[in-house]
Amino acid sequence: MKKGFIKIDSQRCKGCGLCVSVCPKGRIRIAEALNLKGYHPAEFQEDEMDKKGRCNACTLCALICPDVAIEVFRE
Ligand code: SF4
Numbered sequence: 001m002k003k004g005f006i007k008i009d010s011q012r013c014k015g016c017g018l019c020v021s022v023c024p025k026g027r028i029r030i031a032e033a034l035n036l037k038g039y040h041p042a043e044f045q046e047d048e049m050d051k052k053g054r055c056n057a058c059t060l061c062a063l064i065c066p067d068v069a070i071e072v073f074r075e
Pocket residue numbers: 004005006022023024025026027028054055056057058059060061062072
């Protein structure tokens with residue numbers, strides 16, 4: 001199975017939550033901290049113990065992001 005990870009540009013992100021809602025692995029959450037624009041940005045959860053499994057590099061999060069703030073990497 002493909003595995004991957006994503007990088008989220010927290011300064012581009014407006015915290016809309018679309019990426020959180022589409023991730024089939026539940027790997028993205030909204031951060032408690034604010035970015036420079038005053039939004040709570042999305043952040044990638046890298047916790048290896050998460051039972052939902054790792055990011056599979058499906059790219060759904062990057063495709064749905066209206067601010068092109070997500071890059072997906074395969075490993
Ligand atoms: S690439 Fe897919 S599995 Fe990985 S964080 Fe994005 S939506 Fe989730």
